[in-house]
Amino acid sequence: MSTAQPNRRRPARRAWNPDLRAIWALLILVLVLVVLSFGAGLVYVTWRHPSLGTPLTVALAGVTLLATIAIALTRR
Template identity: 50%
Template sequence: MSSLALLVAVLLVVVAFMFSAGLIYFAYRHPAWRSPLTIGLLGLTLLATVVVPVVVR
């Protein structure tokens, strides 16, 4: 793997972590909706369903 591909992979992981943490924090601030962990995992799942087909292509 080239250095650019590794850098993009690391940045993608960081963005996914920040996205999930943001969703967990938002769900924590509004506890009547759902469990924060459920919202965070749902967000990561949705992000993966969008990103994986693009990366595989």
């Protein structure tokens, strides 16, 4: 009686399409620019109205917490 396992190959990984890489790079660039401009707007608003500093900080912490939880759940 043979206990040899059948030869199972891993599925080959597909190479990234160069066009798809360019699209992802542009999407990431746009996302970074949007986040930076949003951050600059929040800094400006906080500078002009210092009383909004605490609520904006708490809101940013809440968004960061929710994003961290979402990422942790997707990796599970």
